[in-house]
Amino acid sequence: DERDFLQHSDRDALQRESQEIFTLISDLPNETDEAQLLADCDTILTKLTALPEQRRNFIEQFGVIPIMAMLELPQSCVVPVALKVMIKVVEDNPKVLQHLSMLGMIPILVRLASQPEAQGAVRMEAAQVIDQICQHSNLTLQMFIGCGGLPLIVHLMSTCTDLRSNEMHTRLAHTVVDAVLRVVMLQSSEQQTIPTNDFCRLFSKLGLVPLLTGVFNQFIDMYDASVERQAEVGPELWSPIEKISDILSSISRSYPTVKAHMALEGGVVEGIMRLLEPKSRSQLDHPRHARLVLVLLKCIKNMSMEPKTLRSIEQAGAIRALVLLLGRRHSPYYKDVENLVLQCAFYLCRVSRRRQEQAAKFGIIPHLQKCIIEKSPLKQFALPIVCDLAHTSQQAREQLKNNGGVQFYIILLSEQYWQTSALNSLAVWLKEDVTYVEPELTAPENVAQLVNLFTNAESRNLENILEPLHEMMGKSTELVQALGQSEPFLQGTAKRLSDERTRAIVRKSVLQMLRAVLRLHADPARAVDRCGFRTIIVELSQREEQVLVMEIAKEMVTEFISCR
Secondary structure, three states: OHHHHHHHHHHHHHHHHHHHHHHHHHHHHHOOOHHHHHHHHHHHHHHHHHOHHHHHHHHHHHOOHHHHHHHOOOOHHHHHHHHHHHHHHHHOOHHHHHHHHHOOHHHHHHHHHHOOOOOHHHHHHHHHHHHHHHHHOHHHHHHHHHOOHHHHHHHHHHOOOOOOOOHHHHHHHHHHHHHHHHHHOHHHOOOOOOOHHHHHHHHHHHOHHHHHHHHHHHHHHHHHHHHHOOOOOOHHHHHHHHHHHHHHHHHHOOOHHHHHHHHHOOOHHHHHHHHHOOOOHHHHHOHHHHHHHHHHHHHHHHHHOOHHHHHHHHHOOHHHHHHHHHOOOOOOOHHHHHHHHHHHHHHHHOOOHHHHHHHHHOOOHHHHHHHHHOOOOOHHHHHHHHHHHHHHOHHHHHHHHHOOHHHHHHHHOOOOOOHHHHHHHHHHHHHHOHHHHHHHHOOHHHHHHHHHHHHHOOHHHHHHHHHHHHHHHHHOHHHHHHHHOOHHHHHHHHHHHHOOOOOHHHHHHHHHHHHHHHHHOOOHHHHHHHOOHHHHHHHHHOOOOOHHHHHHHHHHHHHHHOOO
């Protein structure tokens, strides 16, 4: 009937058109006139891109080899058109893309786009095909990587030098960033066995990090310009910034050498800091920016776990930016931000007094105190920093003074695992600033806390407590006198000395403390008799197996007992 006739007629027309296209492609190598060559190429492109049915019919009749052959023609002017044809052929037929990849298209693409003399149009068209390859499936992505695709990605990124005024550079940057992200996320596939770490290490070796940083900073420049104009930041800026942040986060989880390389490369940490501390503070409250901050904080945290990165992170102004983020308690995702910031602060401050002082100067102390008082799970990161600050410098102790540091250390004496550190901090601070610390330390309620710590300490902790407590008594006569007036302290001392399980080194320290108390006591003889020290000291002076204890006890017999 008429319908069948029309269908046959259309099919015949498509086949004739396909034959004409094939003939044109076959004649291209023999054409010497460049103008005619370009005209023939345009005709091929027009015929193949006009209708999807025409492309499918051509491939059914002649396969994909003729199209690949166009890419290998010696005339360079054909290449951009051939790439456009390739893009059209694969954009609506993923199976053709996979077939082309298996037949060897990828090495040809890599060679064309990697040539130093390659035109911008060639790189751009090649990048679009590469984008299709990377997005299509893990199989085509793996073939691309195996055919030298990673060096090509790095090469293409090196050409993206002017995003602000060159639209082609911007489009190419978007494509290359997408490709890098697909590579580093390849591990998420269950079939993938190559660790992401290896890809990150290879990218680092190829020099991706500084190039990626350059593109990152260019996008941030455009972002800042939009904010300054009070213009809406569109997806064309949000998307690459978020993707590059995800890439940097993945690289920061790699091997220590990669982390160190990443931090030491100029611009990486600085770019991150620009987003953690933007020109407009209101941007931090934007939900999308707030999510971006979390990704970048993870990146800083991962890098800060490698000691070689700490100096670079510090020099980029990270400590100030981190403390400022702690002050934004009403910002989105604050709990997650606090978690990451305190971990970063812990790694940055744990071995550097200079960074501890910076953190104190920028105002971290009240945030740490709040975390500890509220018994947050994060206090494991806050407590070491707080306890270290008394040892850091005069400037750090001034900041502690402004935040009730002495009283806070007294509170920490009730923390079982941190009481020794807190007591050491008090001892150091007292040594450095008796005038300020002594009056607070000898307040009755604080003396009671010290006595309670001494009398109730478990035997395994007692030895660690005695040394700083003895040092404090050596620096403060008021403290010694206050302890001498404390009945619980004297009774606790008697109990420690008379306990047969008490080690010699502990008994020696306790005897020295008692001697210091009795020397400043208003009535030492009465104190000796009231708490039973006479019998204890005499017995210890005759205990030959503990020589040092015996010597001190003999001196005390002479000084406080025999002289009566």
